[in-house]
Amino acid sequence: MKYVGNKVEDLKIAYIGGGSRQWARVLMRDLALTDDLSGEVRLYDIDYDAALLNEKIGNAVSTYEDAKSEWKWKAYKTLEEALTGADFVFISIIPGTFDEMESDVHTPEKYGIYQSVGDTTGPGGIVRALRAIPMIEKIALAVKACCPDAWVINYSNPMSIFTRTLYAVWPEIKAFGCCHEVFAVQKLLVRALRECRGIEGVDRTEIKTRVMGVNHFTWFTEAKYRNIDLFEVWEEFLAKYEKDGVLDGRDDNWINRHFECAHKVKFDLYKKFGYIAAAGDRHLAEFCPLDWYLSSPERVYNWKFSLTPVSWRRKNLEEANAETVKLANGESKLKLTPSGEEAIDQMRALLGLRDLVTNVNLPNRGQIPNLPLGVCVETNAAFTTDCVTPVASGDLPASIYPLVARVAGVQEATVKAGLARDLDLGFAAFLSDPLVRIPQEDAKKLYDEMIDNTKHYLTEYFK
């Protein structure tokens, strides 16, 4: 890279999972809208053709009239080529195909375990993690070999397990995990301020929150806007929406919505535990004991969030593929609007162009003293030049410690199981998961079946 005035040119970004139809496009838009960075994005994907399509689309975007900077997008055939010399590395991969995800998400339904997402925690998240960990190991070692000074920004799920594994494999890595779920809840507080206090025009970044927990089960233990305690505002907001949920005036048939929620789970958790759970309800519900929210589709329906079936993902992918071809052909164009993601600002901060305090996922080095050292936690951190330092956030409150410590422990056991290729330890983790609220004999059958369904990716476990 090189600095020219207040701009950085010739940045090299490696993108692992470079055939991505979602995050890669987000990055295209955000990079194109960035006027102080430019350079090359190297796309690596096990599906090289998908990466090639993104190469075309990315380079096309650079020619848009409203693009503020020029980026060269290029697909690479090997991970090593893509990484060598990289300044930043994005990880945005799916471990396995929708066939494996089909098993992760839906096999547990036989035993009454419904999963709204199935990629982070619960039976699906754990099995996905066992599949992913050997892959992450390879990535960490490749970064160590090819671009040890690069910053690695992980977007893949299970987020905590990816991030933890990167550090377990190579403790000197400069990596963090990055997730937008917290932002959405900050925006909800913006809305609460508007509706309950009549305060207009507040930006999401003006909502200041003490963030703690694990990814997708993150909590605000304090929230302020200027001199206003947002917990008081939240209680007013909750009083208004508790019964019917926040419906947004859109289609209120929740069964049709696959990524939305009415925040009723969030309200419920607040009433029980006294803090604001800061992720979408689809994620939050998966970290809670099965009977609370996910023991049946009817229960989910009543709590007004949605299960996202893999069939929907498959259909959505078909559409995305069709759109991808159009984009690559030039028949269609990406709309250059800012995504609201923070990747660009994080890079700017790491490059010394600005400061940033935001939430990230990192191994616990004391930022949450009552969780074990080493487990991956989500808290605020200060981003400064070439440096991400978590803030000393303090202990988890007593009411939520049992919920969070348990899942942090399940994740840590899963990482250890994955690194040791130890399916028995994997089952110990599985058994302790809050969703696995079934007789243990059934749990064993379910685990074995799920493992069998993904065994193609677990060859190292069976050596």
Added chain:
Amino acid sequence: MKYVGNKVEDLKIAYIGGGSRQWARVLMRDLALTDDLSGEVRLYDIDYDAALLNEKIGNAVSTYEDAKSEWKWKAYKTLEEALTGADFVFISIIPGTFDEMESDVHTPEKYGIYQSVGDTTGPGGIVRALRAIPMIEKIALAVKACCPDAWVINYSNPMSIFTRTLYAVWPEIKAFGCCHEVFAVQKLLVRALRECRGIEGVDRTEIKTRVMGVNHFTWFTEAKYRNIDLFEVWEEFLAKYEKDGVLDGRDDNWINRHFECAHKVKFDLYKKFGYIAAAGDRHLAEFCPLDWYLSSPERVYNWKFSLTPVSWRRKNLEEANAETVKLANGESKLKLTPSGEEAIDQMRALLGLRDLVTNVNLPNRGQIPNLPLGVCVETNAAFTTDCVTPVASGDLPASIYPLVARVAGVQEATVKAGLARDLDLGFAAFLSDPLVRIPQEDAKKLYDEMIDNTKHYLTEYFK
């Protein structure tokens, strides 16, 4: 007290719960069999008459031919009188009556939650704790005022919560909690050595174990006899007994036994998590998710441990009362056999007459680094003169951390709820308990009903 040669005379022991029919009698026997200690035992009980009966019995025991030392037993009408000048204080109380315990143990059965004991954890343990905490507070403050240098040895359940509360109320207190469950599992290892390796004559205290966890959910993460790794012996023992359990050749109708177990839960936990759970199965099962062992009486029956109904306790109490009268009248005599409890050796060590390394319950000051500071944990400790210091036991292994951290957190939240007289926080703890595996709406109904049943003891919570 005073030292005469290698003996200590004129010891003053205060016994809170001095009408006790069980522990007080154990102490009578053990003290009478002790040739190097003598003095006075001051009995305090809210049921003064019960204490008076023990006064009579205790003084009678001193006259037995086989008594090796003379103790004066005396009932006191106030806690303060009993404590003033005490060298040791035993706490052995039941918070509330069998009516409250009836509710603790059996009300949850309406929702399919069966509790084998119901005094330590689970819905029963939590509600019992809420009832007990204000009582413990009073005891801690009375110790502070009347005998700040005394050692306080707690025998009451919930053990962890009693011990934690004593320190929370007065951090300088010299207190620990003491429990024999671990010893029984050490004896089981003695048996395993005999049966699997033909080694005879091993004493329980020669079985050396790394102990960690919370009371009644304690684990051996290492176990040695001389140069023999007892985990290997345990696996052989397990292979032999796993299917049918350890039956002892006695009545194998488990439904008739109220304090026994066949160790099948222990074997099962070992197979799943790789470590030896070191308490009776009746206790262990209560710390595990409901569906594992306690979701129905049939399940309990199959796992070959027993539910102890309060009706049995009532009946047993009647018999004990009748026996008490006989003992007090001199119609009957206590049989002076050593109990196997360690209280006398602990006192000896604290008096400088010997050293002792054994397991106790103490707030975590780093003995288990991956549990929060302050929560009450059970580990080994060195007993030396006027000093009990836990050993730096190390982290809980990954496979059992989620199980133990969760319940340690539930206990801590319960203590905070009790100290703050906060029933909402109490419910947050309740909801996170592993046995409360029911829809949350039902959990609320159950909690409210249980609280209502014991409200007579919770007046401070309703102010």
Added chain:
Amino acid sequence: MKYVGNKVEDLKIAYIGGGSRQWARVLMRDLALTDDLSGEVRLYDIDYDAALLNEKIGNAVSTYEDAKSEWKWKAYKTLEEALTGADFVFISIIPGTFDEMESDVHTPEKYGIYQSVGDTTGPGGIVRALRAIPMIEKIALAVKACCPDAWVINYSNPMSIFTRTLYAVWPEIKAFGCCHEVFAVQKLLVRALRECRGIEGVDRTEIKTRVMGVNHFTWFTEAKYRNIDLFEVWEEFLAKYEKDGVLDGRDDNWINRHFECAHKVKFDLYKKFGYIAAAGDRHLAEFCPLDWYLSSPERVYNWKFSLTPVSWRRKNLEEANAETVKLANGESKLKLTPSGEEAIDQMRALLGLRDLVTNVNLPNRGQIPNLPLGVCVETNAAFTTDCVTPVASGDLPASIYPLVARVAGVQEATVKAGLARDLDLGFAAFLSDPLVRIPQEDAKKLYDEMIDNTKHYLTEYFK
């Protein structure tokens, strides 16, 4: 306070030490130049007349043409009046008079201990601390009583001891200590960038440093400007200036300068320990063993920093007093240039108007894991709305740990001595100070003499 658009009006700032001739004037200038804050500054001083003069000056400043905001300055007769309702509290006091400082700084010279400042560490700093601690206690308790939600910003020395004591007295206080020494070294790095790399126009805040240590003995263990490792630049800069020091082209007779240094101590420490000590040499030298830099005036002269005699301070005060009268009369005007201090930006961040990551002094809650919990350390912290959270800075490097741990320990012992009014513990601290490199019998004589000289302020120690 109240928010009006992006401005905050009606702020209430209490200023303890409100007769200050230095920091109060800095604040006047900086507040006057602030266009988004306004309100009242309440001046409290044991010298009420001095506060009255500042009232006049402050109110005059508000009428300056170039003042961007209006502040009402007002002297109060009691601490309680000044504090009640305050949003911010500045502490900027001198414990005792120049007579006591005369003893602090110059009495040790009899034993060959020269102190360049004498207010932070060394014999002078310790005795000053013993004098100050009872005063700080009173302030902390008054804040607790009168304005428990206010943020307390301490500027007084000894900084670490003031800040630590505030928290020791009332752990819930919202306080931090604030010092500009680090900024000056960041500016030196700006200069090094310019001179060694030809990079112009870099702002001090673009120099990103990992800050750790105790106040006035703070270290940069990493320093970055964009993609440039400033340690490499520092080595070039050092090579250029090591021999003669950085002289600035001004009067090179160091004996005449009382607040300046040639950075030779800093260079020397870098060569020995490998990290950049981030304070003025006058401060740094006082934390090092006496023989390194402060064993004689000649040695100080050769290392090109200066001793600041109290006689100079007295003379300077006279001049400041004369100037004060002129300012109060309107015969003279303050020049409204920004001071470079960060107080305004810190307040803005705490009010939610911006974010800020900067260095502050706070009790160690884990930000430096190899120093004891509780001792006051200086590290970076994130300032967000109503919140200052230190970043998890990591361990002190092995080479500097012995230097820093020792003085952190001396400070902690001093605080404990002060809170317990225990002159013996004070002497234990004194004996362990790096400057007290004299036979211990002499150390005792010196301590006793210094204590005697300030005994008027130590009446509580002699009760």
Added chain:
Amino acid sequence: MKYVGNKVEDLKIAYIGGGSRQWARVLMRDLALTDDLSGEVRLYDIDYDAALLNEKIGNAVSTYEDAKSEWKWKAYKTLEEALTGADFVFISIIPGTFDEMESDVHTPEKYGIYQSVGDTTGPGGIVRALRAIPMIEKIALAVKACCPDAWVINYSNPMSIFTRTLYAVWPEIKAFGCCHEVFAVQKLLVRALRECRGIEGVDRTEIKTRVMGVNHFTWFTEAKYRNIDLFEVWEEFLAKYEKDGVLDGRDDNWINRHFECAHKVKFDLYKKFGYIAAAGDRHLAEFCPLDWYLSSPERVYNWKFSLTPVSWRRKNLEEANAETVKLANGESKLKLTPSGEEAIDQMRALLGLRDLVTNVNLPNRGQIPNLPLGVCVETNAAFTTDCVTPVASGDLPASIYPLVARVAGVQEATVKAGLARDLDLGFAAFLSDPLVRIPQEDAKKLYDEMIDNTKHYLTEYFK
């Protein structure tokens, strides 16, 4: 090994430094007096002939009439042969010869630094450590390769650095450092009890002490005999002996004694810091700032302890060598009296034959929370079967923290310097040592000269 009843036969003990004239003979006597252990002692020494002489002597001892067990002593030519199959490994080596020690101890005298021992701390200890660390590395790796399950008991100085290095090189090693200095101070307390309270017949092991610090600079922060607070007794004892010291009725010309002290340093430290320093004054003085006790031979003389010149060691060695020949020839016999050392009891405890709570040196895993994790500390530990676990001793008191943290930090920096073969970091450690109270330019000259004198052993540092 094999267990026969309550005895262990066929133990294999490797003794590194097997030509030792002191510790090896102690072990011969103690082993011969042990009736429940027997086996082989494998002697390895770089001076094979010296090992051969001990082989002869050891085997002769086995034939003594008063020997209670039979041990086979055998010299081995390689470390690997000696270690393979060992159950215990003793390390008792001197890094370098008396020529190097001559430099370690006496070169600093040119700069006024007198060292009473010179093997643990101070300039001599640090340079000795730099020489030793590569040797320890080799031993640790050989243990890992040849006998990974063996317990390694280190007797060599610098004790802390040896022990820390063993763990740094191979964290899974089962090792501890063992030192008798604490016992001598416990015996002094026995004497105080006798003289001040008339209590006779107390055994050293009945004196119970809370031990904390680093080896040779260890402190009792509590001391009890039964219900007697020994701090009170110590104050009476001190009052009696403070002026003249404890002279033992022997030759009071201190200059003639090389291993004795009158405990005046200990008394002095008690008066200043409030705790009992638990080692010989010769050791204690070396950890204190130079001017306190060691700035001149006269000062040492007045404090009534002794400098041990290397010339004396040389002469003593000659005598020992002559005696060795006689012992090997059978012209002379060892007197079989118990040494008072604890090695045999430690082995018994590790073999499961008894329990033991005693002081040892181990890396800090939280036993002293206000010292850094990892540094080698001395505290009590519980010895049980195959297990040494330090007790959670608590924080160092404020008055002694600065003294101990500093030297713990110097030791840690020395270990890091040795492992990295980094003489600059070695000098950083050297500069922070309490005895190096000289101008820093002189310190550099001294260090360079000392390094040069031992460069033959430092070849890896100059690569």
